[in-house]
Amino acid sequence: MFDDHLQHIYDRATANSRIRTLTDFHSDGVHLWHEGVRYLSFASNDYLGIASSLARLADASLHGAGASRFVIGNHAAYAHTEALLAQIQHSEAALLFPSGYQAHLGVIPALLGKDDLIMMDKYAHACMVDGARLSGATVRRFRHNDLQHLSTLLAKHRSHARACMILTETVFSMDGDRAPLHALRALADSYDAWLMVDDAHGLGIPSSDSIVPIEVHTGTCSKSLGMIGGYVCGSRLLIDTLTQSARSLLFTTALPEAIVMRIAHGLDILMREPERGIKVMQLAQRFCAQCHLPVPSSPIIPIILGSNEHALSVHYALRELGMWVPAIRPPTVPEGTARLRISLSASHTEDQIDLLADYIARSDRLVKKPIG
Structure with missing residues (x-):
């Protein structure tokens, strides 16, 4: 039966901490609101900080x-x-x-x-x-x-x-x-x-x-x-x-x-303003230097953690500290490479980048498992 077929697909897709849910967010520059709580966001693709500028553009048609x-x-x-x-x-x-x-x-x-x-x-x-x-x-x-x-x-x-x-x-x-x-x-x-x-x-x-x-x-x-x-x-x-x-x-x-x-x-x-691209790469280099990660090629910085459970644990630990850093799991990435995907923006400040690096280390201690 069709329902049995669907159930089999659902069960397979949600096994091993893979379940995904649709949830509401409201973005506000480099912050986001989720369930009434404000977080400093490292999940957006607004690499150059242009989305915030667009919000100030007068409505046209x-x-x-x-x-x-x-x-x-x-x-x-x-x-x-x-x-x-x-x-x-x-x-x-x-x-x-x-x-x-x-x-x-x-x-x-x-x-x-x-x-x-x-x-x-x-x-x-x-x-x-x-x-x-x-x-x-x-x-x-x-x-x-x-x-x-x-x-x-x-x-x-x-x-x-x-x-x-x-x-x-x-x-x-x-x-x-x-x-x-x-x-x-x-x-x-x-x-x-x-x-x-x-x-x-x-x-x-x-x-x-x-x-x-x-x-x-x-x-x-x-x-x-x-x-x-x-x-x-x-x-x-x-x-x-x-x-x-x-x-x-x-x-x-x-x-x-x-x-x-x-x-x-x-x-x-x-x-x-080509300096936006220059700035976000400077921030990426600053973060990677503090976290002893390889020199980045882009504002996207993965921290490979391995298991789905480890990635989710660090995600939730950072969330408790007010940081939203997505945990990416298979099948989006290969098996055994579940990770944090840090996405930087030119709208982030150096202080926010430093705070993220500090909180990454702190979340590592909270989950009692080494990052990387």
Whole structure:
């Protein structure tokens, strides 16, 4: 019976401290409210502190778009915002989607099909995985950031495919590390393959990888830009092609004008104030130095604890001290790598970072188990 099937899935999903619940939060800058208690938050993706700035922007047009962009949903704010996105990603053109997830569900199947090959990093986000599966292309996963494994797979499978695209991310959401884009570019060129890179967690964060040529550059407006929406950047021909063939763009309601205007506002801040990205990385380096962690590549800092129980214990210990640091568990991360995922913002202060480092050590003593 269907109910029995559902119960089996539920029981399996909630075993070993994996149960997840939907709960309400209210964000207030770098603080959040939960069940009437105010916490200093280290859970937001507001890396550059732009979301707080957007809250002060006067309301524009708050009504919905009413239809897809191809009916009556398009508006002037789109062209301006897409031009800014293209400029930031050093591309000829850009295309906005309602979300980053929808962007990948539309872009990958629009570009690849059953005669093609997709090489994808093992840690690539679920939206890339789902888009790749939806395309019907042959999908091969290479070990995370393992160039030798990717090279072996390309040597074995590339000659059998019409086209090949390598899928990865600039910054990986659970580990905070970066893809070796320069080396991936060289490998792609040697096998006549293309690069598709998701910049969801890397936008605005200082990096030397911005000079790497990339055929398909995707991202989201919900992290560093403090809003919602997704995008793809590339050549004018790429954008024109996707405008005709990306089904998740063609058959969905457009983003409201107010949302698109706020995306543009976030992009303006990002371009005017690059010091936000510099500051958040300085804070990340400060925290890691105090906690004797490796030099960070991004504002995402994982502290691997191993078991689900240990991660939850430290999470609750920090919560008792007024800190909200998420515990991330399988299947979101590999078995045996349950962790704290610390997400820093340019809106955090040095004092708050120092307090977090102190409380991490204090929570370690509270749970009677060493961190790391």
